[in-house]
Amino acid sequence: MEFRKPIPLHSAIKLTMEHTPLLEVEEISLHDSYHRILAEPIIAKHNIPPFDRAPYDGFAIRSEDSAGASEQQRVTFQVVDHIGAGSVSSRTLGKGEAIRIMTGAAMPKQADAVVMLEQAKLSEAGDRFTIRKPFQQLENVSLKGEDAAAGKVLLEAGGLIHPGTIALLATLGYAKVKVARRPVVGIIATGSELLEIEEPLVDGKIRNSNEPMLQAQLARIGVPYRSYGKLKDQLDDCYNLIKQALSETDCLITTGGVSVGDYDYLPAIYEKLGAKVLFNKIAMRPGSVTTLAVLDGKLLFGLSGNPSACYTGFELFTRPALLKMMGANKPYLRHTQAELSENFTKANPFMRFIRASITLAEGRARVAPAGFNKSNAVTSLAHADALIALPGGSRGFSEGDVVDVLLLGTEEGEREWNL
Amino acid sequence: MEFRKPIPLHSAIKLTMEHTPLLEVEEISLHDSYHRILAEPIIAKHNIPPFDRAPYDGFAIRSEDSAGASEQQRVTFQVVDHIGAGSVSSRTLGKGEAIRIMTGAAMPKQADAVVMLEQAKLSEAGDRFTIRKPFQQLENVSLKGEDAAAGKVLLEAGGLIHPGTIALLATLGYAKVKVARRPVVGIIATGSELLEIEEPLVDGKIRNSNEPMLQAQLARIGVPYRSYGKLKDQLDDCYNLIKQALSETDCLITTGGVSVGDYDYLPAIYEKLGAKVLFNKIAMRPGSVTTLAVLDGKLLFGLSGNPSACYTGFELFTRPALLKMMGANKPYLRHTQAELSENFTKANPFMRFIRASITLAEGRARVAPAGFNKSNAVTSLAHADALIALPGGSRGFSEGDVVDVLLLGTEEGEREWNL
Numbered sequence: 001m002e003f004r005k006p007i008p009l010h011s012a013i014k015l016t017m018e019h020t021p022l023l024e025v026e027e028i029s030l031h032d033s034y035h036r037i038l039a040e041p042i043i044a045k046h047n048i049p050p051f052d053r054a055p056y057d058g059f060a061i062r063s064e065d066s067a068g069a070s071e072q073q074r075v076t077f078q079v080v081d082h083i084g085a086g087s088v089s090s091r092t093l094g095k096g097e098a099i100r101i102m103t104g105a106a107m108p109k110q111a112d113a114v115v116m117l118e119q120a121k122l123s124e125a126g127d128r129f130t131i132r133k134p135f136q137q138l139e140n141v142s143l144k145g146e147d148a149a150a151g152k153v154l155l156e157a158g159g160l161i162h163p164g165t166i167a168l169l170a171t172l173g174y175a176k177v178k179v180a181r182r183p184v185v186g187i188i189a190t191g192s193e194l195l196e197i198e199e200p201l202v203d204g205k206i207r208n209s210n211e212p213m214l215q216a217q218l219a220r221i222g223v224p225y226r227s228y229g230k231l232k233d234q235l236d237d238c239y240n241l242i243k244q245a246l247s248e249t250d251c252l253i254t255t256g257g258v259s260v261g262d263y264d265y266l267p268a269i270y271e272k273l274g275a276k277v278l279f280n281k282i283a284m285r286p287g288s289v290t291t292l293a294v295l296d297g298k299l300l301f302g303l304s305g306n307p308s309a310c311y312t313g314f315e316l317f318t319r320p321a322l323l324k325m326m327g328a329n330k331p332y333l334r335h336t337q338a339e340l341s342e343n344f345t346k347a348n349p350f351m352r353f354i355r356a357s358i359t360l361a362e363g364r365a366r367v368a369p370a371g372f373n374k375s376n377a378v379t380s381l382a383h384a385d386a387l388i389a390l391p392g393g394s395r396g397f398s399e400g401d402v403v404d405v406l407l408l409g410t411e412e413g414e415r416e417w418n419l
Numbered sequence: 420m421e422f423r424k425p426i427p428l429h430s431a432i433k434l435t436m437e438h439t440p441l442l443e444v445e446e447i448s449l450h451d452s453y454h455r456i457l458a459e460p461i462i463a464k465h466n467i468p469p470f471d472r473a474p475y476d477g478f479a480i481r482s483e484d485s486a487g488a489s490e491q492q493r494v495t496f497q498v499v500d501h502i503g504a505g506s507v508s509s510r511t512l513g514k515g516e517a518i519r520i521m522t523g524a525a526m527p528k529q530a531d532a533v534v535m536l537e538q539a540k541l542s543e544a545g546d547r548f549t550i551r552k553p554f555q556q557l558e559n560v561s562l563k564g565e566d567a568a569a570g571k572v573l574l575e576a577g578g579l580i581h582p583g584t585i586a587l588l589a590t591l592g593y594a595k596v597k598v599a600r601r602p603v604v605g606i607i608a609t610g611s612e613l614l615e616i617e618e619p620l621v622d623g624k625i626r627n628s629n630e631p632m633l634q635a636q637l638a639r640i641g642v643p644y645r646s647y648g649k650l651k652d653q654l655d656d657c658y659n660l661i662k663q664a665l666s667e668t669d670c671l672i673t674t675g676g677v678s679v680g681d682y683d684y685l686p687a688i689y690e691k692l693g694a695k696v697l698f699n700k701i702a703m704r705p706g707s708v709t710t711l712a713v714l715d716g717k718l719l720f721g722l723s724g725n726p727s728a729c730y731t732g733f734e735l736f737t738r739p740a741l742l743k744m745m746g747a748n749k750p751y752l753r754h755t756q757a758e759l760s761e762n763f764t765k766a767n768p769f770m771r772f773i774r775a776s777i778t779l780a781e782g783r784a785r786v787a788p789a790g791f792n793k794s795n796a797v798t799s800l801a802h803a804d805a806l807i808a809l810p811g812g813s814r815g816f817s818e819g820d821v822v823d824v825l826l827l828g829t830e831e832g833e834r835e836w837n838l
Contacts, residue, residue, distance in 0.1 A: 167629070170627065207589055212589045216452075216453040259476060360755035378590050382583045411829070
């Protein structure tokens with residue numbers, strides 16, 4: 001029997017990331033850019049806002065003309081023009097003159113303050129108004145460049161494009177944006193025990209849940225997949241399909257077949273392909289058999305066939321690798337800490353990842369296992385929004401202990417972990 | 420000038436949700452179901468796992484035959500069959516017999532324990548092995564129904580379908596899944612100051628950033644949109660387009676035109692349409708002009724034209740309404756609390772939502788404003804992964820104060836808020 005030496009989690013992650021290629025950059029429409037990764041830093045091409053403007057509906061005035069105004073001695077202004085947002089007044093304000101102005105409209109020449117509509121007492125005809133207080137210079141004026149000065153670096157390359165990013169890019173006129181190409185990921189399930197989802201159960205068999213699960217894990221980070229179906233445990237079929245899949249994709253995920261069972265052909269296939277196995281045993285549970293091989297710069301992830309182990313292996317290794325391929329500067333799952341809400345008294349020499357449900361709402365974060373906790377469990381996956389990371393060692397953990405937690409299904413990630 | 424009475428945030432949310440219709444249910448392929456909402460509870464149609472199985476590669480034995488085994492007195496077993504996962508042995512084990520079994524394979528008849536491969540000392544020919552310890556009944560056996568017993572309610576209707584949900588649905592044979600139809604949302608931007616993204620800046624104008632931003636906010640919750648372009652501030656054009664958009668969509672978002680400026684036609688259009696205005700002023704900043712009208716059971720969201728106000732209005736009102744249309748049981752943004760990392764000394768009578776960046780990694784959550792904080796700001800949106808919610812009142816807030824925070828861009832949400 002083959003002997004495999006487990007390597008620590010951080011070594012496996014380091015090896016994964018060191019061997020992850022960066023994909024080429026393409027230019028896409030801003031409308032299609034949600035959840036892609038910026039491939040260029042974004043610099044303010046112009047001031048934001050690009051001109052001094054009114055932040056409220058009201059009247060643009062020269063502040064000096066408001067001096068001395070009070071309840072007893074109201075100062076009167078004559079309305080000489082009327083401009084909507086997007087229009088520019090051709091008038092230059094004279095003494096005691098005002099221009100009716102709408103939210104967002106450019107300040108007229110000579111005007112340096114805005115009287116809000118509710119601060120003005122309008123005449124019947126609407127051509128005059130009075131005010132009861134003096135206005136400061138630039139009072140109620142939104143200044144050119146106050147949000148961002150031209151030339152400022154606003155976003156670094158590697159950031160996820162989310163709705164707020166898109167608002168900024170649109171403001172700056174980025175109708176197209178440079179992003180790394182998305183990797184195409186192939187998925188192959190192995191295991192002659194696997195039925196299609198629509199097939200009725202037969203004795204000894206279970207349905208293939210890993211493939212649709214992985215498709216959704218990929219969809220969660222906006223990565224397209226190509227399904228290569230489900231293999232029986234036949235070495236040659238497996239080899240040929242994997243060769244074909246590698247030629248058509250940027251990265252390949254297999255599920256199952258990486259253990260030391262008699263039908264676990266993947267080690268033999270890696271050898272036949274000439275792929276370099278970077279690791280095939282990690283000091284963690286579940287997913288200790290998670291394997292990574294590399295061939296011609298392409299990563300071959302051999303994930304466990306057990307659903308919880310497969311899920312965890314994807315989130316810990318495949319997800320950050322795919323995000324790195326796209327240039328992400330925060331490729332790792334978002335990390336936090338929380339109090340354990342139950343005991344884990346049994347010590348374990350290996351680092352454990354436990355599907356969990358985290359409660360954030362009550363001021364202190366608490367985390368509880370999401371249910372049945374074995375590598376072949378599937379119901380706990382359906383209830384998990386986090387993974388508890390318990391370091392390996394000789395002791396157990398108690399309720400109230402503060403532990404590391406990785407959040408699932410969040411846009412934002414981490415630059416690094418210290419797990 | 421029209422007088423509008425501001426209503427509290429919670430009243431505006433209550434009114435929104437009370438008037439939100441539920442959309443009809445459809446059946447879709449499990450492969451397309453990521454990020455949809457379950458329209459039916461999921462009940463275990465069968466046990467998970469469906470049969471007793473081996474969780475490891477090894478040998479199935481009758482535990483009674485291992486009695487008395489020790490280092491000194493190893494017990495020998497004869498390997499009489501060999502089964503891979505998915506196969507079922509036709510053999511019934513006799514005394515001292517064992518069957519080679521792979522991870523996931525069904526336990527043979529009479530077998531009630533599994534000797535892991537590494538616990539067995541194999542003979543040269545591989546047809547016998549010895550063990551050095553007795554095995555308990557059911558030792559190393561994964562029991563039928565241990566993950567979920569047939570008949571158990573596993574997921575309630577209204578839950579978001581994420582990758583873990585999909586794994587469970589696939590396991591249970593849900594090739595199709597019942598979900599509410601997704602609403603089609605129309606977007607219309609108003610404001611003659613708006614340029615297209617690709618247009619060069621001209622004096623007094625800015626680019627339309629709200630529409631692509633809203634498209635991405637919709638994409639974030641998996642909701643498709645239909646763009647009705649950008650209107651100049653012309654009442655009749657606006658009215659006709661809104662009438663058309665309403666006939667083609669489930670919900671309409673307009674940006675801008677809801678304030679009290681001279682070109683803010685939406686109040687007049689709501690009246691002309693016969694739409695009932697549920698609110699048009701909320702005691703909050705930004706987004707106080709956020710308006711909601713309803714016509715024939717369809718919601719018309721009148722969001723502010725200011726980017727930060729538009730963004731906030733969508734996340735607080737439109738997002739939960741759309742998720743409720745799809746039947747979500749957690750339609751609100753995920754809520755947590757964190758320490759303020761800077762002072763907000765200026766008191767404000769209104770509830771404020773501040774675009775913010777939250778740090779979770781260091782054991783205690785801390786939150787800081789994401790930059791320039793005005794309703795027309797756009798750069799802070801690009802840096803925000805959270806909204807700080809500061810209640811209105813007579814006092815400011817200090818560094819270290821624990822405040823409410825709503826997380827942006829997370830799959831998981833909340834059933835309710837108490838903001």
